[in-house]
Amino acid sequence: MRIAIYGRPFNKNSIDFACLLVDHLDSVGVEWIMHEPYYGYLQSNLKREGVQTFSSHAELRSGVDFLFSIGGDGTLLDTLSLVRDSGLPVFGINTGRLGFLSSISKTDFEKAIESLQQGHFSLDKRSLLHMESEPELPGFIGVNYALNELTVHKKDSSTMMIINTFLNGEFLNSYWADGLIISTPTGSTGYSLSCGGPIIAPQSENFVITPIAPHNLNVRPVVVSDKNVISLSVEGRSRNYLVSLDSRSLTIDASARIAVRKEDFSINLVRLNNENFLTTLRNKLMWGIDSRTDIKSGI
Numbered sequence: 001m002r003i004a005i006y007g008r009p010f011n012k013n014s015i016d017f018a019c020l021l022v023d024h025l026d027s028v029g030v031e032w033i034m035h036e037p038y039y040g041y042l043q044s045n046l047k048r049e050g051v052q053t054f055s056s057h058a059e060l061r062s063g064v065d066f067l068f069s070i071g072g073d074g075t076l077l078d079t080l081s082l083v084r085d086s087g088l089p090v091f092g093i094n095t096g097r098l099g100f101l102s103s104i105s106k107t108d109f110e111k112a113i114e115s116l117q118q119g120h121f122s123l124d125k126r127s128l129l130h131m132e133s134e135p136e137l138p139g140f141i142g143v144n145y146a147l148n149e150l151t152v153h154k155k156d157s158s159t160m161m162i163i164n165t166f167l168n169g170e171f172l173n174s175y176w177a178d179g180l181i182i183s184t185p186t187g188s189t190g191y192s193l194s195c196g197g198p199i200i201a202p203q204s205e206n207f208v209i210t211p212i213a214p215h216n217l218n219v220r221p222v223v224v225s226d227k228n229v230i231s232l233s234v235e236g237r238s239r240n241y242l243v244s245l246d247s248r249s250l251t252i253d254a255s256a257r258i259a260v261r262k263e264d265f266s267i268n269l270v271r272l273n274n275e276n277f278l279t280t281l282r283n284k285l286m287w288g289i290d291s292r293t294d295i296k297s298g299i
Contacts, residue, residue: 003064008071030117057083057084066088067089072097075096088268103280123270127262127263128147131150132144132259133252133259140250148190149184150243152179155251160215161175161236162236163177163232167229177212178213180211182207182208188200195211209230231257239253
């Protein structure tokens with residue numbers, strides 16, 4: 001088994017764990033390589049010579065079985081630009097906070113690696129969304145897709161936007177709001193949820209259209225089939241606004257046109273046999289826990 005390791009080269013919380021991880025991989029005979037910027041960040045702590053590194057998606061096309069993401073969900077989202085359409089399974093070890101996608105805790109990583117070696121896992125295929133724009137946005141060329149969401153957001157703090165939205169060319173609504181989120185089922189537990197959107201099961205084959213702070217209080221999120229093409233145009237006083245694909249953002253001109261559809265490929269997340277979406281929801285959102293109960297007093 002050969003592992004590629006990715007982490008953000010500024011996350012101090014992952015330094016000690018990354019050293020512990022590679023020590024364990026060496027002890028169980030698992031070969032590993034590391035993302036070059038991350039290795040540069042850890043080099044003085046790892047105290048190893050001759051570490052093999054990678055720096056682009058082309059270097060992961062063959063000879064690697066899993067990509068380990070060390071950090072939180074944001075770190076795992078970063079791996080999309082490396083995995084792309086290769087189908088390489090991504091295994092998220094959570095050193096951050098909530099960890100919906102990076103579901104393996106630091107304390108369980110040894111058992112998790114043993115499960116991988118024994119084949120006790122499944123691949124959770126997650127759909128992506130694909131963005132096209134007119135004119136084309138140079139910053140998104142080659143990586144114009146997202147696992148969680150596309151967000152259109154105002155650039156300044158003063159005026160709202162008017163976001164004209166169409167489904168397959170048919171007018172849906174003009175949203176007077178601070179912005180608009182188009183979310184995949186995976187992203188429905190992220191930014192969209194915090195703006196009042198519903199939770200959608202991963203295999204539902206839907207998009208969620210969620211306004212951000214809409215001016216009209218009767219405007220609510222809409223769930224549509226991911227077979228639709230969603231087109232957007234923006235009006236407002238500002239000549240620029242922000243477009244984000246997951247954690248990647250660009251400032252674009254208000255005259256630009258955007259279209260969103262389902263991406264032709266998906267991403268594979270590794271799920272151990274004792275994990276599923278429903279248990280993750282209960283554990284991460286603390287469903288069924290009565291906050292009124294004082295554990296210490298028994299009240």
